[in-house]
Amino acid sequence: MTKLSTAAPNRGKSYDPGPFLGALPLPSTAESADRWRTTTRTLFNPTPSSYPQHAPRPPGRPLNERLFDALAAFKLRTATLAAAHFNPEERVRLFKQLDSLLDADSWDSADVVTTEASFTTLLRMVLFLKGRQPALGITGSGNFIATWTEGGDRLTIECKPEDRVRWVLVQNLDGQRESAAGETTARRLPIVLRPYDPPKRWFPNAANQAPV
Amino acid sequence: MPPTKLPSDHHIVRNVAWGKLRKDENDPEKVIGVLGEAFKLRPGEDTLSTTWLEYFVGTRREQIFGAIRAMRASKLEIKTKSGFAIGNVGNVADVAAAHNYSIRVLHEPEDDNKAHVAVRRWPADDMALFELLAAEVWSEFVLDSEQDEGAQAAPDQSAWPPS
Numbered sequence: 001m002t003k004l005s006t007a008a009p010n011r012g013k014s015y016d017p018g019p020f021l022g023a024l025p026l027p028s029t030a031e032s033a034d035r036w037r038t039t040t041r042t043l044f045n046p047t048p049s050s051y052p053q054h055a056p057r058p059p060g061r062p063l064n065e066r067l068f069d070a071l072a073a074f075k076l077r078t079a080t081l082a083a084a085h086f087n088p089e090e091r092v093r094l095f096k097q098l099d100s101l102l103d104a105d106s107w108d109s110a111d112v113v114t115t116e117a118s119f120t121t122l123l124r125m126v127l128f129l130k131g132r133q134p135a136l137g138i139t140g141s142g143n144f145i146a147t148w149t150e151g152g153d154r155l156t157i158e159c160k161p162e163d164r165v166r167w168v169l170v171q172n173l174d175g176q177r178e179s180a181a182g183e184t185t186a187r188r189l190p191i192v193l194r195p196y197d198p199p200k201r202w203f204p205n206a207a208n209q210a211p212v
Numbered sequence: 213m214p215p216t217k218l219p220s221d222h223h224i225v226r227n228v229a230w231g232k233l234r235k236d237e238n239d240p241e242k243v244i245g246v247l248g249e250a251f252k253l254r255p256g257e258d259t260l261s262t263t264w265l266e267y268f269v270g271t272r273r274e275q276i277f278g279a280i281r282a283m284r285a286s287k288l289e290i291k292t293k294s295g296f297a298i299g300n301v302g303n304v305a306d307v308a309a310a311h312n313y314s315i316r317v318l319h320e321p322e323d324d325n326k327a328h329v330a331v332r333r334w335p336a337d338d339m340a341l342f343e344l345l346a347a348e349v350w351s352e353f354v355l356d357s358e359q360d361e362g363a364q365a366a367p368d369q370s371a372w373p374p375s
Contacts, residue, residue, distance in 0.1 A: 101240070105292070106230035137234065138249075147247065154343065179343070181340035
């Protein structure tokens, strides 16, 4: 017959979980030690993408906080909008560009922090063009700039909110300089650029897929 | 005394923030030029601020370093990843004129930068012109990180005209 113990458990000294890391299993092999180090690094120094989406924050926050939040928002937006369209390599590449561009140590404090609205246009444009991913820059007013360069030929596109794009092309054809500029939507961009040849040179896949 | 108009064979240097430098598509840390955005006026600005290269004495390399040190010593925010675009005054004016802008490139010393040059009658926003300048005329660039450290205010007197 089993005797049931009805005595209150002796708790003795109350349980002290100590620092958070105390709850993690200790590494037993070199491989698990590496995993452990990576995990703790993420816990203590989270990348923006590991943060949850925040409600709008009050204005007047320090620049580095605003840049960090913007980065987090861009990476989340990429994950939600474009995860299926970017392979891991392309996503890593994009995130590296964003990390470099929005680095607080190199950011000009007079510039408006780039907006999610502009980033959404950038993502959509890159998806529509289905070609070489661009290099990135920024405007002082909070928009992303996408650039493609081939020798002295340059295509530069400012991504404005609500799918609007402003583009400038400077290229040399048979020794003659040609430049053109305009404004359209991200969706129509491949068609608008078609007379200037770049879709075939730079976005070969987009030329046949863009909607008319 | 009216401001001095810069000779057309002289050069002006514009500080360009990291985000307005043109990067290699495959390497976000590799700078291959400047963006036209670097020449856009900010809201409230009516002149484009630059620094006069020939204000400084020495070889061209020394003049560039002199201009950069003067900008570092000024109120400008120069970050280690910033760049500097160098343009020939006459060429910049010619390209602007082709776009119907009659610019004036004037030495207008300021308290924090005696070599300061104001480009007047500059368009607030003309992306086509700015990209053309960045591509062909105002396209020479140096990076802050490539230069020796140090800041030094521009001297009160210009090295030009040479005595």
